[in-house]
Amino acid sequence: MSDSPLIVLDHVSKVYGTGEVAVHALNDICLDVPRGEFVVFVGPSGSGKTTLLNVIGGLDQPTSGTTIVAGTDLGSLNENGLTRYRRDKVGFVFQFFNLVPTLTALENVELVADLVPDPLDARKTLETVGLGEHMHRFPSALSGGEQQRVALARALVKRPALVLADEPTGSLDYETGIRVLSVMRDVTREMGHSVLLVTHNSEITRMADRVIHLRSGRVAEVEVNPSPARAEELRW
């Protein structure tokens, strides 16, 4: 694996609107993220966490600045290029799961596995996240935590270089949230994925290798955690 950072953000800004109603969601962000780390972005509402995640995930283009992920300059990509980038390099986990309700857990994972030439085995991936017994159930028959683990399996099955998780525990109760974080941490570490997780829950920062504090669209602080906690140790 190369020693170069997985993500390089160079003076990245994102402005919504113009003139007096312009909102600076990201304001001149410069940031390097090494490979293989579990990184948590934390900050209050409106601090730019999700916008930053969307820029890194190729869902949004910055107004200015350069975004390089796994050696790819996202600014140089057109819509098709961004689609390929997302398909090949990024796995997403969202707060509201966004599972297809008419597909079973296994089929939801296979839906994404169909996209890439060399995916992981969908069944094994579900077993990895602890859903081996429920893989033929539809989302409506799964609990919130189970649904989020399906979403995680769906993100991982493509063997992405990077997993982006936006408030993955936001819709879950404490115990389920802990379970999801635990699986996410263990599986991504085992598979060697980098994880970028956005949350407003500061307790989750304890399990991160690196914590990036955002405030008003700026990086307020970057904290490196030499001894991350296990998910089961978190309390909120």
Added chain:
Amino acid sequence: MSRLNLKLLRDLAHARWQFLAITFVTALGVAMYHGSMVSYETQRASYELSYERLAFGDAWIPVRRAPRAVVRQIERMPNVVAVEGRTSEIVEIEQEKPRRPRVIGRIISLPSGREPAVNRLRIIEGSPLGSRSRRELLLEQAFARANNYRPGDRIYPRFAGRRVRFRVAGIVSSAEFIYPVMGNVFSLPMPELFGAMFADEQVLGPLIGLSGQITEVCLRTRPGSEASVAAAVKRRLKPYGAEEPILRAEQASNKLLQSDLEGNKPFLVIMPALFLGSAALSVALMLARWVQAQRGIVGFLRASGFPARAILFHYLGAGAAIGVAGGIAGIGMGHLIGMWFAAAYERVIRTPFAAPQNRPDLAVTAFALAMVACLLGGWLPARSAARIVPAEAMRGMAASQPRALARIRLPLFLAIAVRNMLRRPMRTLGTASGVASAVSLMIIAGTFRDSMMQAISEAMDDFQRYDITVAFVPERSANIVTAMNAWPGVRLAEGTLDIPVRAKHNGREKDTVAMGFARGTKLRVLRDMSGASIVPEPGQALYSNVLAKRILTEPGDTVRLDYSQNIRGRSASAVMKVGPRLRLMVALPIYMEMEDLRRRFARKLQMPPDAVTGAVIAVEPGYERIVTSRLHRTDGVGLALSRADVTRQIDEVTAFANTFIAFMYLLGSAMAFAIVYTVTDIVLWERTRELATLRTLGYGMGSVLRLVTIENIMMGLLGSALAMYPAYLLARFMLEAANTEGFTMLMVTSPTTYALSVASTLVAVLAAQWPGLRRIRRLDLADAIRTRE
């Protein structure tokens, strides 16, 4: 199968009732198109096949009388393919009981010992004419069927006042009488009262005093040379009193058949277009809801690397699935409808040869139309899905702001309903348009029925105030009518005078009949377009819009009328001033002042000075049969037609139209329900969370029902309002297209039709919301309100 396609199938299964409803509407559209086309093409092909096999003429040239030998000369003329000379006479027919005692027939000669070269016959029962020594004839099948004739029966034509017994050798069908009318000026088939019959020329000639002579030449010509050849033949026959040729396009039966076919054409387009347009709209509404509901999923799919075109094709796939299902089902249904149409039509019009059309190209076109409609319907929502920006989809939709109008203070539930409709005006408009198309269809069907009933009612109850119509063969002095006035049971008898004429104006011409109308007439009424009573002035010709359009005249123009028959060997013509247009159901006659008609035509044709060709009689209650019976025994009475006879004939002719209208109404109602069900269900799906929230807050199902009903009723009323003008325009267009020279209707849409169409739609709305409401009642409220919008 890819998981995305699996998702599509499961989505369709999940929305199966909507899928089925839209598929049903699509299938109806396809069925209407395919069925109508199959029926149309079958009719067209059957006529063509019959014309070809029976060597149907390209032109007819009537002559006063000509030697049979002239036919040999005509055969040698350029571009003549075949020629036949014959005699053709109108005669009274006497019949044995229990048939009507006296009717009218056209008796036509057939060459001895061979088939005619032109206008052959198909024997469908019995045998060809046998020995010349026997008095046998062949009866046209419509007349034979209506009067229950079989081979071997007896029939009694009258020649020069003498009744002659003939044996029916066979029943035949003829390309000249597929539409069994007496001649060019008649448009209502009355097979019970008029029949064509065919006898050997050597038997017939002496009876009509035309041995070795002919009164008509029938031609088959090389394609495209009909008019020129007919004109040349007319010149050749001039010494024998040749009349204007009748080309195939003007031949009575063919003209009415073609007019029927032409009249059907708009239905081939408009009806399927209404259904398929509605299907497209329904697909659009359903997919728009899907896209809205699956916004987050689409965002995720795009975020995961699914290209925009995959999303586009995914949602278009739903439209395609409906197109495929509706197309296949519609072709099957269309085949049945086509067969049913053809069978219903066959009951009225029987072609000598049938050429059922099971053409794959029609099925393929129908299928393609279904696909196009459904893909077009799916295009906008699919494109909007493909354009969803993943990051925005993840953020969720911002609630749209209510428009200023929505701030108007209204009772709570009404305010919610109004704001909901205004919140997404395009969606509301789309939904209302779906409802409008269903309402339109019902209004159109109702308008056809209203217009037909009005035309018949006007003709039977207002224009015609008599009970019996009488035709004399030949014409008589009016003394006979004076005598009838003294008969027991006769309240009033008035003479009529009808003279066949050809109306000409600026190079355009039309065969019709001039009818005398005396001032002071009590048993007949003429009305102008405004409905006011009108009587023709001397020198004036009154007629309908239909004839005015055929010969391009306006009130105030002049029109030339020429006597158009050759039987007297005399000519008469007059130039008349065109008066205000008349409102007529049977649209071709020209009305002239009675004395004027006698002076300008009857006397020049050596008719009696007070000539009448018929009479109309009003009888005392209970005397109709007695007077009719006496008329049948009266010398010179060719035909006596009671009001009941006419009503029965009209019923027979309109039966097919009535069936078609009822069918259209049924389909309209079915479409209304399917569309309203689809759109109502969609609205309820969209509002599940809102309604669940209301229930959670403590509102009962009754309140939810009230809220939903208010909104759906408002949607139904909006759709009904939107339907009114397009329905009016479409009905007018279709009615004008359906009007023929034979039967013309003024457009009438009764308030009942409007009320019934709107009420049916509202009932459909109430019924259609039921499944959705049941779903809301069974909702897991906690789960529903947690669901992300």
